[in-house]
Amino acid sequence: MTRLAAFRALSLAIVRGFLRDRASVFFSMVFPLMFLVLFGGLLGSQGPSEVHLVQVGEVALLDEMDADARAAFDDTFEVTRSEDLAYAIAEVRRGDADVAIEMHGDTLVAHYTETDQVKAAVTQGALRAFVDGTNVAQSGEPPRFALETERVEDESLETIQFVTPGLLGWAVAMSAAFGAAATLQGWRQTKLLRRLQLAPVSTRTIVAARVAVTLGIALVQMAIFLGLGAAAFGLTLTGSWWAAVPLVVVGTLCFMAIGLLAGALARTTEGAVNAANIVVLPMAFLSGSFFDLSAAPGWLQAISNVLPLKHLNEGMLDVMVRGEGPAAVLVPMAVLAAFAVVVTLAAARIFRWETA
Amino acid sequence: MSAAIEVVDLAVSYGDVRAVDGVSLEVAEGEFVGVLGPNGAGKTTLLELVEGLRRPDAGTVRVLGQPVWPRDPRLLPRIGVQLQASSFFERLTAREQIHTFASLYGVAPARGDEWLERVGLVDKADTRVEGLSGGQAQRLSIACALVHDPELVFLDEPTAALDPQARRNLWDLLAGINDSGRTVVLTTHYMDEAEVLCDRVAVMDAGRVLSMDTPAALVRGLDAPARITVAPGQLRLDEARGLPGVADAVESPDGVVLVTRDPARVVARLAAEDRLDGVRVQTATLEDVFLDLTGREYRA
Incomplete structure (x- = not known):
């Protein structure tokens, strides 16, 4: 079957050209992964920081605590000792310590500031819990009520859970758009497009080869991102994560269309790549690829909602980490497909065979 | 002998510029024909019209007995083209390049290897196209145009931008490519090239063919x-x-x-x-x- 042979030969030629282009491999594979390592590695380890507590003099409550309780206490508090109350309070005032405690008979007195309200609340709550716990233990009665905590996803998504889909969306968008823009413009400049037009291969075969390679690259990106995220940074995917695969496929088509438009508009390969960059990079910022937009002002979110990348990112977040069912990708896929069709038609209208 | 190319009253304009302005010509099978003229004479545009890459404003082109517009997939395997720029896939080696073109025409890769040998590029088979010299790139480009053994081949300024020695080296190759009865149409802006290689020469300027005959007859007709x-x-x-x-x-x-x-x-x-x-x-x-x-x- 000659058509299949032509398709295979073209795909192979495009793959080789891609893999041998260090810059495009770097920008589509290595560069986004660097961000993943950066966000996953640095921000991921940033748990709630310990509260710095200064113990002034003897504090029976702490000194006589049993080992288990002491371990739990040390999880929250980093304890240093001091004999000078005035100095300890001065340390708290300066912000070098978060709280100073002393014992007045049976009363635990805590000196703290409201500078960091979260820490102040944690400090008060934790100390009160320890005092109450000690009181219960002293009474000899077994505790009647117990507390279990169950975490609700989303609002409190761990950093890696949030950044992996967003960065993957950006990576896919970038390589699809750049690949399409550079190929169209490069092949037009060298007249390779013209040359292929004079070979007995249909335009459909040429387009299919380019699309197949771009989709392959996107799926490899996805595999690497999810694999690295899970292996190195504790990414946990939720049940219907596989629904992100067709979503990524449609997203890739959409960004290929954007790349085609950039390639059709530009006059040089560099111009085409720059045009794709100018579109994709700000879009990544506005689509929550790098940070959560839920706290952003309403007008910004309104802009964000008309950007295709936002829908790709949200769809991936829904099925990959928020635990929603596969149906959650249907609307994003429809939006991305609509973008792809409209932008491709625009690119086809603008496209000229010659650059001059 | 039947005509490999028949062009009648061909014309195309870009805006106000009449790039090809009422050209009629005929090329017989097996002929080696040169289109000679300075830059901007309309040679490349004429070639693109004859290849069927452009739609003419007026006139008709028949190649190997078939109309070239609209694009006819059955005609394409019978013609070979070398475009003015070196139209290669980026970052492929010479061998990968010609194998890709062989696949596009449904020809065995071994034919590509034969052509690499014939154009003297066996040593450079594993060199990426970006690393080839101008002359080597032109040789590869010609080999890619001929890999499927077309009956008719178009070469657009194959010796442009080559130094005189590379140009003469290429002439030896070009002189042999119509040996098997193949028809060759070549554009050039070198007089000596047209005189050495071509059976007949069409002299072109400002979109018109001013005269077409054998080089000797053209000179004789001058009566100088x-x-x-x-x-x-x-x-x-x-x-x-x-x-x-x-x-x-x-x-x-x-x-x-x-x-x-x-x-x-x-x-x-x-x-x-x-x-x-x-x-x-x-x-x-x-x-x-x-x-x-x-x-x-x-x-x-």
Whole structure:
């Protein structure tokens, strides 16, 4: 079957050209992964920081605590000792310590500031819990009520859970758009497009080869991102994560269309790549690829909602980490497909065979 | 012999520019035809119209008996094209390049290897196209155009931007490619190239074919006198003027220059008088033809 042979030969030629282009491999594979390592590695380890507590003099409550309780206490508090109350309070005032405690008979007195309200609340709550716990233990009665905590996803998504889909969306968008823009413009400049037009291969075969390679690259990106995220940074995917695969496929088509438009508009390969960059990079910022937009002002979110990348990112977040069912990708896929069709038609209208 | 190419009243304009302006020509099967003209004469546009890459504003083109517009997939395997730029896939080696083209035409890769050998690129088979010299890239480009053994091949300025030595090397290759009865159409802006390689030459300027004939006939048709230079001291000026057939004679640093329309007779006379030392005969060239046809200097 000659058509299949032509398709295979073209795909192979495009793959080789891609893999041998260090810059495009770097920008589509290595560069986004660097961000993943950066966000996953640095921000991921940033748990709630310990509260710095200064113990002034003897504090029976702490000194006589049993080992288990002491371990739990040390999880929250980093304890240093001091004999000078005035100095300890001065340390708290300066912000070098978060709280100073002393014992007045049976009363635990805590000196703290409201500078960091979260820490102040944690400090008060934790100390009160320890005092109450000690009181219960002293009474000899077994505790009647117990507390279990169950975490609700989303609002409190761990950093890696949030950044992996967003960065993957950006990576896919970038390589699809750049690949399409550079190929169209490069092949037009060298007249390779013209040359292929004079070979007995249909335009459909040429387009299919380019699309197949771009989709392959996107799926490899996805595999690497999810694999690295899970292996190195504790990414946990939720049940219907596989629904992100067709979503990524449609997203890739959409960004290929954007790349085609950039390639059709530009006059040089560099111009085409720059045009794709100018579109994709700000879009990544506005689509929550790098940070959560839920706290952003309403007008910004309104802009964000008309950007295709936002829908790709949200769809991936829904099925990959928020635990929603596969149906959650249907609307994003429809939006991305609509973008792809409209932008491709625009690119086809603008496209000229010659650059001059 | 039937016609490989029939062009009738072909015209196309870009805005106000008539790039091809009423061209009619015929190329017979097996002919090696050159389209000669300066940059901007319309050679490439004419070629693209004949290849079926562009839609003409007026006129018709038939290639191998078939109309070229609209694009006819059955016709394409029968023609080979080399476009002006080096139209290669980025970052592929010479071998990968020609194998890719072989696959596009449904030809075995071994044919690609044969062509690499024929154009002398076996040593460079594993070199990426970006690493080839201008001459090597042109050879590869020609091999890619011929890998499927087309009946008709178009070469658009294959020797442009080559140094004189690479250009002459390429001539040897080009001279052999119509040996199997293949029809070749080549554009060039080099007069000497057209004279050496082509059976017939179409002289083109400003979108028109001014004249089309064999190089010799074009020069003959010019009816320009030949110039015979005789080494200094062989002949006095008044003697020279008295020779039968000599229209005029002038003194030059190289010797006496005889202007004649009957160079054979004059040379025979000089031979009889044993005055042939350092004699040099210059007849008109295509350059003179061009000057005569357009009324202006040739500017390649």
